[in-house]
Amino acid sequence: MTADVKEAAETAVTDYILAQETKDQLRFLTCGSVDDGKSTLIGRLLFDTKLIFEDQLAALERDSRKHGTVGEDIDLALLVDGLEAEREQGITIDVAYRFFATDKRKFIVADTPGHEQYTRNMATGASTADLAVLLVDARNGLLVQTRRHAFIASLLGIRHVVLAINKIDLVEYSQSRFDEIRKEFEVFANGFDFETLQAIPMSARFGDNVTARGQHMDWYSGPTLLEHLETVEVGEHALEAPFRFPVQWVNRPNLDFRGYSGTIASGRVSVGDELVVAGPAKMSRVKNIIGAGGEVPEAAAGEAVTITLEDEIDISRGDLLSTTAHRPDVADQFAAHVIWMSDEPLLPGRPYLLKIGTRTVTATVSEIKHKINVNTFEHVAGKTLELNEIAFCNFALSSAVPFDPYEANRSTGSFILIDRMSNATVGAGMIWFALRRASNIHWQALDVDKGARSEKLGQKPAVLWFTGLSGSGKSTIASIVEKKLHIDGRHTYTLDGDNVRHGLNKDLGFTDADRVENIRRVGEVARLFTDAGLITLVSFISPFQSERQLARDLMGEGEFIEVFVDTPIEICRQRDPKGLYAKADRGEIKNFTGIDSPYEAPQTPEVHLKNVDREPEDIAEEVIAYLRERGFLGS
Amino acid sequence: MNMQSHGITPERLSNLKRLEAESIHIIREVAAEFSNPVMLYSIGKDSGVMLHLAMKAFYPSKPPFPLLHVDTTWKFREMIQFRDDTAKRLGLDLLIYTNPEGLQKNINPFDHGSSVHTHIMKTEALKQALDKYGFDAAFGGARRDEEKSRAKERMFSFRNASHGWDPKNQRPELWNLYNARVAKGESIRAFPLSNWTELDIWQYILTENIPMVPLYLAAKRPVVERDGMLIMVDDDRMKLNPGEIIQEKKVRFRTLGCYPLTGAIESDADTLPAIVREMLIARTSERQGRLIDKDESASMEKKKREGYF
Ligand SMILES: Nc1nc2c(ncn2[C@@H]2O[C@H](COP(=O)(O)OP(=O)(O)OP(=O)(O)O)[C@@H](O)[C@H]2O)c(=O)[nH]1
Numbered sequence: 042m043t044a045d046v047k048e049a050a051e052t053a054v055t056d057y058i059l060a061q062e063t064k065d066q067l068r069f070l071t072c073g074s075v076d077d078g079k080s081t082l083i084g085r086l087l088f089d090t091k092l093i094f095e096d097q098l099a100a101l102e103r104d105s106r107k108h109g110t111v112g113e114d115i116d117l118a119l120l121v122d123g124l125e126a127e128r129e130q131g132i133t134i135d136v137a138y139r140f141f142a143t144d145k146r147k148f149i150v151a152d153t154p155g156h157e158q159y160t161r162n163m164a165t166g167a168s169t170a171d172l173a174v175l176l177v178d179a180r181n182g183l184l185v186q187t188r189r190h191a192f193i194a195s196l197l198g199i200r201h202v203v204l205a206i207n208k209i210d211l212v213e214y215s216q217s218r219f220d221e222i223r224k225e226f227e228v229f230a231n232g233f234d235f236e237t238l239q240a241i242p243m244s245a246r247f248g249d250n251v252t253a254r255g256q257h258m259d260w261y262s263g264p265t266l267l268e269h270l271e272t273v274e275v276g277e278h279a280l281e282a283p284f285r286f287p288v289q290w291v292n293r294p295n296l297d298f299r300g301y302s303g304t305i306a307s308g309r310v311s312v313g314d315e316l317v318v319a320g321p322a323k324m325s326r327v328k329n330i331i332g333a334g335g336e337v338p339e340a341a342a343g344e345a346v347t348i349t350l351e352d353e354i355d356i357s358r359g360d361l362l363s364t365t366a367h368r369p370d371v372a373d374q375f376a377a378h379v380i381w382m383s384d385e386p387l388l389p390g391r392p393y394l395l396k397i398g399t400r401t402v403t404a405t406v407s408e409i410k411h412k413i414n415v416n417t418f419e420h421v422a423g424k425t426l427e428l429n430e431i432a433f434c435n436f437a438l439s440s441a442v443p444f445d446p447y448e449a450n451r452s453t454g455s456f457i458l459i460d461r462m463s464n465a466t467v468g469a470g471m472i473w474f475a476l477r478r479a480s481n482i483h484w485q486a487l488d489v490d491k492g493a494r495s496e497k498l499g500q501k502p503a504v505l506w507f508t509g510l511s512g513s514g515k516s517t518i519a520s521i522v523e524k525k526l527h528i529d530g531r532h533t534y535t536l537d538g539d540n541v542r543h544g545l546n547k548d549l550g551f552t553d554a555d556r557v558e559n560i561r562r563v564g565e566v567a568r569l570f571t572d573a574g575l576i577t578l579v580s581f582i583s584p585f586q587s588e589r590q591l592a593r594d595l596m597g598e599g600e601f602i603e604v605f606v607d608t609p610i611e612i613c614r615q616r617d618p619k620g621l622y623a624k625a626d627r628g629e630i631k632n633f634t635g636i637d638s639p640y641e642a643p644q645t646p647e648v649h650l651k652n653v654d655r656e657p658e659d660i661a662e663e664v665i666a667y668l669r670e671r672g673f674l675g676s
Numbered sequence: 677m678n679m680q681s682h683g684i685t686p687e688r689l690s691n692l693k694r695l696e697a698e699s700i701h702i703i704r705e706v707a708a709e710f711s712n713p714v715m716l717y718s719i720g721k722d723s724g725v726m727l728h729l730a731m732k733a734f735y736p737s738k739p740p741f742p743l744l745h746v747d748t749t750w751k752f753r754e755m756i757q758f759r760d761d762t763a764k765r766l767g768l769d770l771l772i773y774t775n776p777e778g779l780q781k782n783i784n785p786f787d788h789g790s791s792v793h794t795h796i797m798k799t800e801a802l803k804q805a806l807d808k809y810g811f812d813a814a815f816g817g818a819r820r821d822e823e824k825s826r827a828k829e830r831m832f833s834f835r836n837a838s839h840g841w842d843p844k845n846q847r848p849e850l851w852n853l854y855n856a857r858v859a860k861g862e863s864i865r866a867f868p869l870s871n872w873t874e875l876d877i878w879q880y881i882l883t884e885n886i887p888m889v890p891l892y893l894a895a896k897r898p899v900v901e902r903d904g905m906l907i908m909v910d911d912d913r914m915k916l917n918p919g920e921i922i923q924e925k926k927v928r929f930r931t932l933g934c935y936p937l938t939g940a941i942e943s944d945a946d947t948l949p950a951i952v953r954e955m956l957i958a959r960t961s962e963r964q965g966r967l968i969d970k971d972e973s974a975s976m977e978k979k980k981r982e983g984y985f
């Protein structure tokens with residue numbers, strides 16, 4: 042190459058690259074029932090857009106001989122099913138993200154699994170997509186899983202759908218079969234308000250109507266899949282919504298600079314705009330905006346920026362900045378759709394962590410309003426929520442958070458639920474509306490309050506929460522502690538598991554959901570007694586860490602004293618004061634703690650009582666000593 | 677950009693801008709949620725882009741975490757030079773870690789082979805370094821388009837207390853809400869560049885003018901042909917096999933790693949635009965130049981389950 046030619050070529054490439062700068066990006070997913078050809082379709086798209094390199098093609102040929110599902114041919118699904126287990130079983134287990142580009146757009150595809158067991162991975166892929174390609178095997182038509190995926194896509198706010206009626210080669214490229222399925226889907230999806238719905242007959246395996254037309258379907262005059270993907274106008278709703286900015290990080294390099302870093306969730310912002318912190322309603326004006334490329338006069342949804350304000354106001358991570366004209370809701374109760382993603386069922390009343398935007402709070406489901414049958418959309422009653430079920434629930438949060446309905450704003454209306462023990466992500470939620478009930482009940486600020494009452498009683502109120510196996514000696518020890526306190530002139534009350542079950546909680550059984558409710562009620566009663574200034578002794582097996590945490594969260598700082606009565610199960614069994622272990626061993630009692638239901642020992646109890654070869658009197662004295670040391674017993 | 681005020685439909689962010697914003701969001705989220713994060717810096721183009729994004733994410737502050745380079749002692753000399761210059765230029769904390777037992781036993785790619793060398797000097801060394809400093813999150817510059825098991829990985833990839841990845845049981849990851857909760861000893865590998873392709877990386881390097889190790893550009897370099905690859909003779913620890921001769925060839929590298937394990941390609945591309953041009957017409961993937969991936973077809977997944985990045 043001469044120097045001139047080389048230089049010209051380089052300028053051309055530079056121009057080409059700079060032109061790419063303005064290229065648009067479309068994120069989509071493939072979904073639908075097992076084996077309908079989702080992975081094969083992505084493989085086909087990659088293959089036809091020449092994104093498969095020679096060495097990868099050679100590997101594909103080797104893999105196809107080993108794991109292929111299509112005889113002698115290359116199995117395009119193997120380009121996408123990248124995990125060993127997937128290749129061995131010939132199915133997709135988790136989402137694969139793949140990339141290809143044409144002159145018009147860059148595409149990020151999420152190939153999701155069809156198996157019901159892995160629905161959460163489908164939801165993962167769908168949550169960031171602009172468009173869904175829903176595959177149907179032309180031989181089978183719409184299946185339960187097709188409907189479930191369509192429903193989840195719609196629930197997650199996907200407004201553009203391609204109905205890919207695949208394996209058309211196996212029904213002789215039949216137009217009537219295509220029309221039949223298309224019509225059935227249109228009726229089914231009528232309530233989903235998809236903005237675009239494009240049905241395309243195709244063969245992922247042989248390539249018809251994927252990137253090229255093929256010769257078998259003269260009757261079809263619509264676009265190929267790729268033509269449609271390149272041109273479909275998906276808009277950007279986030280740009281049209283009011284300005285929302287969840288503060289991610291406070292940028293404080295020195296005393297002269299205080300900026301708030303984050304990603305603009307929706308709308309746009311300019312220097313000089315008046316902003317408000319949702320909740321405390323503090324206001325200020327935008328002084329500077331630092332974008333990824335330096336200072337800018339304005340910025341819009343999707344951009345990661347740092348904003349400085351005219352006034353020094355107290356703002357931290359988790360706060361939401363918005364325009365003063367259109368403010369978000371702020372509430373500690375709301376109604377939301379939930380997709381449950383854990384093998385452990387969702388139990389109303391059990392506390393979970395809820396992450397919304399950049400804020401994390403504790404939340405419980407106060408009520409499952411109804412579950413949704415994904416096939417018929419019927420509302421079904423339910424006390425718990427199992428893996429992959431979808432329900433409409435009321436939530437109660439530990440503190441008020443700012444949000445918008447999901448329909449109006451995908452960023453500020455979505456949340457995830459995290460299990461506090463396993464740290465797993467167990468659910469995904471989409472908010473519908475705030476529940477106003479809570480905000481109407483304002484607590485009466487009485488002059489006679491907890492402080493006044495406890496002062497009068499000469500003690501600091503507390504809850505002594507005795508936990509341990511059945512027969513560990515909880516009640517015996519608790520009753521000695523109470524006697525000692527009484528003699529000492531203290532005001533006390535005892536709530537005992539067995540007694541409460543005869544009255545307050547007699548409507549509850551022993552299912553997990555009922556156990557949670559049992560604890561919740563006892564916790565609430567204990568809280569009221571604490572408010573009355575009493576030292577309350579609760580003696581409850583309370584086997585689950587999370588339920589004890591729930592009770593702890595109800596009390597004031599330092600008021601909850603977890604007393605772990607630690608007696609080895611062999612000793613409890615020997616004692617068996619109520620003959621319960623014997624019964625459980627005979628299978629007459631189900632869900633018996635220590636036998637067929639776990640006991641989660643406290644990790645860091647305030648008081649740890651080792652109950653082996655010791656007198657209950659001595660042990661009780663340990664509890665009294667703790668109370669005295671911590672100043673609960675006054676002077 | 678202010679389309680709305682001119683009455684035009686608002687425009688979506690371009691591809692690169694969207695990728696850039698997504699990466700910055702992830703980098704900030706890690707910094708905000710974890711108590712002791714670290715950024716793995718492997719000196720290559722992806723690390724370079726990731727570091728550039730981290731500088732932007734916290735500007736005018738410095739990134740609130742150190743860089744960590746796991747040094748196998750077999751990197752190209754130019755890489756080491758570039759690494760030290762970069763840390764100095766940006767004023768960042770750079771931690772360098774080498775597996776002490778590996779060093780003592782003189783584990784090397786020539787005598788022990790690529791897989792033993794990589795396992796001890798990279799995977800094991802990385803785990804030791806993470807344990808030593810007690811990092812609860814580590815950024816990596818890996819991209820999903822590099823390899824088929826990488827295509828399956830989350831942005832926040834959970835690792836158990838022994839650094840293992842369980843690909844069949846990953847946490848769901850919805851919207852841009854990342855779950856950063858880990859118990860003591862467990863950690864998260866964060867991949868801010870997950871959605872970038874090799875072409876995106878080069879386009880970004882070009883538009884942002886990000887400094888890169890010169891080895892990416894073609895130049896005359898001493899190489900020998902071995903196992904069908906061109907290996908550069910970077911220092912005198914490389915012994916020639918019978919019949920091998922050192923030749924001066926105009927070559928460059930598509931990825932950078934340990935010099936005895938990284939194949940060069942013959943090329944005239946000595947400027948960035950020329951590289952991109954070659955890439956647009958390339959017929960092989962970038963990982964082809966790496967010996968370590970060839971050992972077995974599912975090797976990357978296996979290594980990742982053992983704690984590799
Ligand atoms: N004849 C024919 N076979 C197809 C077509 N598309 C896919 N197949 C075959 O259907 C089988 C399943 O294809 P996959 O692509 O693995 O299906 P999938 O939808 O990804 O399956 P999961 O991800 O496990 O739900 C494979 O053997 C494919 O070769 C098609 O258009 N025509």
Ligand SMILES: [Mg+2]
Nearest residue numbers: 079080132133
């Ligand atoms: Mg599949």
